[in-house]
Amino acid sequence: MQSRPPKLFVGVGNVLKRDDGVGVRVAQIMAGLRLPPSVEVYDAGTVGLEAAAMLERRQLVVVADAIEAAAEPGAIFRFSPQQLRPYVKTALSLHDVHLLDALDETRLLGTAPAQVTVFAVQVGDVSTGLGLSPAVEASLEKVLRLAAEALGLPASILERGSAAASALV
Amino acid sequence: MSKIVIDPVTRIEGHLKIEVITDNGVVKEARCAGMMFRGLEVILRGRDPRDAQRITQRICGVCPTAHAIASSLALDDAFGIADRIPANGRLLRNLIFGSNFIQSHILHFYHLAALDYVDVTAAAGYTGPDHRLRQVADFISRGSLSPFFPRYEGDYRLPAQVSRAAVAHYVEALNKRREAHEMLAIFGGKMPHNMGIFPGGALEQVTVDKIAEFRWRLQRLRDFIDHVYIPDVLAVAKAYPDYFQIGRGCGRYLDYGGWDLDNEPDLTKRKRLLPHGTLEAKTLSYQPLDPSRITEHVRYSWYHSRSNLPPSVGETEADPGKPTAYSFLKAPRYNGEVYEVGPLARMLIAYVTGNRTVKELVDSVLGELGADVTALFSVLGRHAARALECKVVADAMADWVLQLQPGEPSCAIYQLPESGSGMGLTAAPRGALGHWIEIKDGVIANYQAVVPTTWNCSPRDDNGQPGACEQALEGTKVKDAHNPFELVRIVRSFDPCLACSIHMVTPKGHEIGRFRAV
Numbered sequence: 218m219q220s221r222p223p224k225l226f227v228g229v230g231n232v233l234k235r236d237d238g239v240g241v242r243v244a245q246i247m248a249g250l251r252l253p254p255s256v257e258v259y260d261a262g263t264v265g266l267e268a269a270a271m272l273e274r275r276q277l278v279v280v281a282d283a284i285e286a287a288a289e290p291g292a293i294f295r296f297s298p299q300q301l302r303p304y305v306k307t308a309l310s311l312h313d314v315h316l317l318d319a320l321d322e323t324r325l326l327g328t329a330p331a332q333v334t335v336f337a338v339q340v341g342d343v344s345t346g347l348g349l350s351p352a353v354e355a356s357l358e359k360v361l362r363l364a365a366e367a368l369g370l371p372a373s374i375l376e377r378g379s380a381a382a383s384a385l386v
Numbered sequence: 387m388s389k390i391v392i393d394p395v396t397r398i399e400g401h402l403k404i405e406v407i408t409d410n411g412v413v414k415e416a417r418c419a420g421m422m423f424r425g426l427e428v429i430l431r432g433r434d435p436r437d438a439q440r441i442t443q444r445i446c447g448v449c450p451t452a453h454a455i456a457s458s459l460a461l462d463d464a465f466g467i468a469d470r471i472p473a474n475g476r477l478l479r480n481l482i483f484g485s486n487f488i489q490s491h492i493l494h495f496y497h498l499a500a501l502d503y504v505d506v507t508a509a510a511g512y513t514g515p516d517h518r519l520r521q522v523a524d525f526i527s528r529g530s531l532s533p534f535f536p537r538y539e540g541d542y543r544l545p546a547q548v549s550r551a552a553v554a555h556y557v558e559a560l561n562k563r564r565e566a567h568e569m570l571a572i573f574g575g576k577m578p579h580n581m582g583i584f585p586g587g588a589l590e591q592v593t594v595d596k597i598a599e600f601r602w603r604l605q606r607l608r609d610f611i612d613h614v615y616i617p618d619v620l621a622v623a624k625a626y627p628d629y630f631q632i633g634r635g636c637g638r639y640l641d642y643g644g645w646d647l648d649n650e651p652d653l654t655k656r657k658r659l660l661p662h663g664t665l666e667a668k669t670l671s672y673q674p675l676d677p678s679r680i681t682e683h684v685r686y687s688w689y690h691s692r693s694n695l696p697p698s699v700g701e702t703e704a705d706p707g708k709p710t711a712y713s714f715l716k717a718p719r720y721n722g723e724v725y726e727v728g729p730l731a732r733m734l735i736a737y738v739t740g741n742r743t744v745k746e747l748v749d750s751v752l753g754e755l756g757a758d759v760t761a762l763f764s765v766l767g768r769h770a771a772r773a774l775e776c777k778v779v780a781d782a783m784a785d786w787v788l789q790l791q792p793g794e795p796s797c798a799i800y801q802l803p804e805s806g807s808g809m810g811l812t813a814a815p816r817g818a819l820g821h822w823i824e825i826k827d828g829v830i831a832n833y834q835a836v837v838p839t840t841w842n843c844s845p846r847d848d849n850g851q852p853g854a855c856e857q858a859l860e861g862t863k864v865k866d867a868h869n870p871f872e873l874v875r876i877v878r879s880f881d882p883c884l885a886c887s888i889h890m891v892t893p894k895g896h897e898i899g900r901f902r903a904v
Binding site: 324 | 426428429441444445446447448450489493497521522524525557560561563564567568576577578579
């Protein structure tokens with residue numbers, strides 16, 4: 218296997234459910250930036266366990282996701298997966314698993330990424346449809362700035378990115 | 387009378403909920419409910435028809451490839467180009483889809499189903515030479531028990547040694563899954579939501595290096611299927627023979643067929659690896675498929691659209707307050723009857739229609755288990771059929787990859803029509819998947835998808851007939867209402883596919899406020 222970039226940016230969510238897709242939107246914008254070869258961008262969409270293959274053996278994984286935390290739409294949270302534990306679950310189908318399960322799996326295999334940071338944006342509208350609600354749309358710039366910082370990227374990288382970002386809208 | 391509810395509390399909304407009423411420990415009435423409205427056509431209406439292939443893949447992160455196939459078939463049909471798909475395009479579709487398909491079957495068995503029968507704690511305290519078992523033992527000793535716990539406590543019957551071997555295979559399956567993922571990416575670009583399958587064929591060029599990369603990975607997966615996956619399913623079957631009687635279900639099976647072998651424009655006449663049709667369990671009588679007999683009932687579903695409509699003219703007007711309803715799933719019916727879909731349906735149809743490969747495989751497995759074909763209508767029958775189908779598809783892929791022609795085109799060139807309609811029917815990992823599209827003025831006027839789990843986990847229909855999974859649950863004996871592992875085993879044998887709608891974090895009971903970043 219060829220060696221992979223040590224840092225991975227992951228966007229998670231379902232773009233068919235408006236704000237639920239905020240993470241994917243951030244990943245799409247990230248992918249349009251001139252990133253150094255040390256950073257790879259992964260649009261994980263609604264993936265479950267298959268994400269494990271992408272997470273394995275990275276030095277750093279930064280995730281953008283949606284969250285329901287009863288805050289105002291567009292509020293941004295930052296945490297590590299351990300801080301979210303434990304959550305109760307009983308999976309009836311492969312569709313009941315998610316990125317956290319994929320992370321567990323890499324821990325089991327001894328291939329877990331060294332560090333994982335999650336940025337999660339409080340959703341406003343998760344009805345069926347494409348596109349973000351205004352409050353979440355307005356949070357994109359901040360999420361990008363936080364994610365770039367977490368990935369050790371210079372802030373200047375986003376200046377070019379804003380153009381790329383608006384091109385995607 | 388008492389009520390048992392299996393309602394997975396996960397971070398994912400829109401899940402499957404199972405409610406049963408028991409009387410003296412026997413299930414009298416079962417209700418399967420899909421808890422999420424998924425109005426796909428709301429999004430697709432008015433868009434470029436080619437967007438359907440991209441957008442429908444986003445329905446699901448576990449089986450996006452099947453949606454890519456079904457939507458591309460529907461678009462080939464609507465564009466009038468189904469007879470012009472280049473051989474490379476047809477083969478690449480089969481190979482990309484096959485990669486996702488076999489990994490889905492392997493993952494379902496090891497990650498979900500096997501854990502109902504194999505006691506993972508058999509690996510606790512292991513100090514022997516097997517590094518896979520040491521990994522699991524280390525993992526357990528660090529006190530990190532997810533993904534294995536919490537679980538419903540089953541009656542674990544496998545001897546410790548067999549359990550330990552199965553746990554080692556669980557770890558191996560995770561590694562195999564990575565190889566299947568890489569294999570898919572060779573021609574599909576990425577997983578999930580691949581970019582390779584497209585109306586007109588496929589978008590990746592065939593080269594000799596890619597063929598070689600694909601072949602060695604496929605060979606390793608085939609070895610795993612033959613020497614690990616199928617033997618493990620048989621080991622479970624031998625220890626749990628009662629599950630050849632449990633969860634038998636409605637006794638009618640249906641599939642659309644899958645993996646195109648030629649370019650016949652009429653899907654029902656197209657030559658495919660696995661054939662379409664319906665089968666009656668009682669008489670083993672086979673009928674070819676007539677897609678015009680498919681309709682969807684909504685009496686017990688949260689919709690106020692008209693009932694009993696064919697999917698091509700389907701309507702989806704949500705009505706969450708509807709008093710008689712208990713599910714967001716509609717109830718698809720064929721000829722007004724309940725049908726089960728999935729690998730078991732496909733293996734039975736292939737068996738009865740004289741597919742030699744399938745017949746030999748099924749007979750050899752039945753011989754080893756000392757069972758006859760009627761034993762397959764059961765929980766274990768579904769797992770066995772899934773494993774055999776995995777082999778049938780992987781073996782066929784080994785032939786297809788050799789038929790690829792480097793340098794030849796993969797995709798037809800075509801003009802978009804102003805109007806048209808199309809139907810895309812395919813086998814998907816979890817059963818028959820259909821997409822229907824109507825194009826007017828160059829854009830999508832209507833789009834309907836009937837997914838496999840709508841068949842299997844449907845609510846009651848207009849005539850009050852329970853769905854396939856509901857029927858499989860009814861009559862089941864539950865030893866302990868607080869730990870209904872029998873019911874979980876039945877539901878999992880269908881490999882249901884539902885909870886894809888919303889994937890956000892829902893940190894119940896956590897003080898998330900202290901993690902505010904901005």
